[in-house]
Amino acid sequence: MKRRERRATAKQGKPDPNVRANNNLAAVHAEVVDKMRAGRFLEAQLRCRQALEATPEDAELLHLMALVYLNAAEFDHAVEWASRAIRKDPKPSYLATLGTALQRSGRLEEASQVLDKAVQLKPDDAALWVSLGGVLEGLKRLSEAALCFQHALKLDPHHLAAAWGSAATLQQLGRLEEALVDCDLCERLQPNDALTATLRSMLLRGLKRFEESLADARRAHSLDPKNPDFCVNVGDALLWLDRVEEGLEWFERALELRPFLLSALESKGRALRRLHRLVEATAVYHQLRAIDPTNARLEFALATHHLWLGNFEAGWREREARWRVPGLPIHFPDGPGALWLGEESIAAKSILIYSDEGLGDAIQFTRYVPLLAAQGARVVLVVQDSLQDLLSTLPGVSLCLPHSSSTLPPVDFRCPATSLPLAFRTMLDTIPPPIRLSAPADRVSAWDERLGPRDRLRVGLVWSGSLTHPNDMNRSIALQSLTPILDVGATFVSLQKDPRPDDQAVLRERPEIIDLTAQLTDFRETAALVSCLDLVITVDTSTAHLAATMGCPTWIMLSRTPDFRWLVDRDDSPWYPAVRLFRQTETREYGSVIERVRAELFVAVGRAGDGAKQS
Structure with a gap:
């Protein structure tokens, strides 16, 4: 009906058929939505089909049918009906529905293309940017996803899903401080939410703010005490604080709520291992594999446990699962060969x-x-x-x-x-013997000259590893803690690359430690320096492997639950004849370890002195 005819009809007091159709559509929409909310999806579909019999090409009704199928989790049908609606009218809202249906059916690349088109058509719609961000996150295009969520927040600073998506994506990118800002925004937008408190706890843990992490984990549990996942998070927070027995109690509490919860069993296995309750830990790891035999992460955890116990046959075989575990710091390029x-x-x-x-x-x-x-x-x-x-x-x-x-x-x-x-x-x-690595003779001579007269035992020192290593807090030692060994009458040489600020201050105060590490440009230079030493005392770092492979006597100070290659309950290593192991008896307590090293070093210095006198 033309505009002039509609105006004339209105003047005559006759009902406008377009208005009546719109009113009918609104009524159908309301009725269908009510049925969907009640979970009566079949009735909702039938009502849509009845309406479509009258107007089979109505884009709004086609889209409504897509929404019914989407809410009923029939995603392929949702894709079909949303596509039909878009062919009639490519509205951004229809594209959003199609994108969501494609996403939930696992067709993420197609979903990203559809949603990208939607945001181009309606760039000021925060919800569309959030939907695109979610798909990109699923595709592991995390930097792009974060940008989408952050753009949505610029459009709508109070958009909860955008804040949550940004926090979660930034967490995966390792940008934890930024993620915490967005997590705090979630907290302001929706106070006292257990999931937000849990995410905040995990972010704080990554930032090594362990007491705060525990506080948020406890808060999440108090908000939803029947949720076993929150019990596990409290236990994990306690493990990071070395309160292992307490953590174990929380894992048991989670298992009471849900007896076969994988995360609770996995954390329980770790706790038992750290407590050296090895038979119980082994039983838990086998239980995990029985519950979920295709889970690569669990297979890898069991492999590590096997190797730690010296069960090499099973350990090496199951360790191949590492390639199926996302997020591990490993790399093996495809091809050639x-x-x-x-x-x-x-x-x-x-x-x-x-x-x-x-x-x-x-x-x-x-x-x-x-x-x-x-x-x-x-x-x-x-x-x-x-x-x-x-x-x-x-x-x-x-x-x-x-x-x-x-x-x-x-x-x-x-x-x-x-x-x-x-x-x-x-x-x-x-185990094959190590290859005796050696450095060029001219480099060895140069280092020997730098170190000066060889009138005392020369001892190399390494006290910390990489700050980004996940176990750094357990394996690294502050240099200040090593000062008790400096009075034994040896010449100490730093092999420590990139010392931390506190350690740099100690180095400046202790001139008896020769520090020429600025000249250690690569491992060949380090090998040349090690060739000039009589002994290397180190934590578990690559320098330990280098010195031991070169045949230099190497004393390694180990945490209570060290890397699998050092096995358990022994002070030697089948991998390296030159190695002696000094193990913690209590977690993160290196004092007794250092005292044992000091006592043995006194003996070594005495032997070196006796040998010098005899010569």
């Missing part, structure tokens, strides 16, 4: 060994290179850039490349360095 785990002959073949984990791992597993060469393989070794010069001269290495290489050569096979023990079926009694 077929994956080799010891099954195929490598005689007259080329094999690429890639350092897939840390610097210490790369050094530890160099011992397998000669075994590969002995089988007739041409070995290409790819290692961290700082290790290339040192490891390029290893026996059996045909080519050594840095990680930064833009291309890798064509090879027949490839193997991650930390899978070599599996490939060689390594057991406790078949």
Whole structure:
């Protein structure tokens, strides 16, 4: 009906059919929404179909049907009906429904394209930006997702979902301080929310603000005390404070609420392991695997436990699950060559060994290179850039490349360095000896001259590892704590790269520690310096592996629950004949460890003095 005709009809007092249709549509919409809210989705679908019989091409009704299917979790049908609505009228709201349906059906790439079009059509709609952010987060395009959530907050500073999405995405990006700001905004927008308190607890834990983390975990539990997940979070917060027995009680409480909760069992296993209740811990890990046999994270946790106990056969095999665990700091590039785990002959073949984990791992597993060469393989070794010069001269290495290489050569096979023990079926009694690494003679002479007269025992010191290491708070020591050993009559040489501010202050106050670490530009220089030492005392770092591989006597101070390679309840290492292990008896208590080191160092200094007199 033309505008003039509608105006005439209105003057005559006749009802406008368009107004009547709109009123009917509004009534249908209200009726369908009521049925959806009541969970009566079949009735809602039937009512939509009745309305569509009269107007089968009505975009609003087509979209309403899409919403019914979306709320009924019939996502493929929702996609179909939303697409039909969009063909009639590509409204941003229809695109949003299609994007959500695609997202929930797992078609994330398509969802991102649809929602990107929606925000272009309506760029001032905060909800659309939040929807796009959620899809991008699912695609692990986290930086883009964070930008979407933050843009939504600019459009609507009180948008709770935008604040939550931004906080959660920034957490995954490791931008914890920024995430905490958005989490606090969530708290203001929706006070006393247990999920927000839990997220805040986790963020504070990542920032090493452990007491505050525990307070928020307890607050979340008080808001929802019947939720076992919040019990687990309290327990985890207590573990970070070394209140392991208390943490274990919270995991048991969670399991009372939900007997087979994986997160509670996993944390319980960790707690039992830290308490050295090893039989119970093993039982829990096996229970976890029985409950969820395809869970890679649980398989990897059990593998680590097996290796820690010396059960190498199961440990090496199950440790391959690490490639299916998201977020681990490991890397193994695709191709070239077929994956080799010891099954195929490598005689007259080329094999690429890639350092897939840390610097210490790369050094530890160099011992397998000669075994590969002995089988007739041409070995290409790819290692961290700082290790290339040192490891390029290893026996059996045909080519050594840095990680930064833009291309890798064509090879027949490839193997991650930390899978070599599996490939060689390594057991406790078949661990190959380390290769004796050595530094260039001219570099050794230069360092020997810098250190001055060799009139006392030369002792290298390393007291901390990487600040970003997840176990740093347990394995690193403040230099101030080591000062009791400085009076034993030895020459102390710092091997500590990047000392922390407090440690730098101690170094300035203790001139008896020779600190030339600014000249340690790579591991070859460090190896040259270690060659000039009689002993290295260190925490669990790559320098420990370097010194031990070189055959330098190496004393390693270990946390109560150290890395799996140091095993349990022994003061020697089957990996390194040159190593002595000094273990904590209580968590994070290095005082007794340092006292034992000091006592043994007195003995070593005395022996060195006796040897000098006899010579």
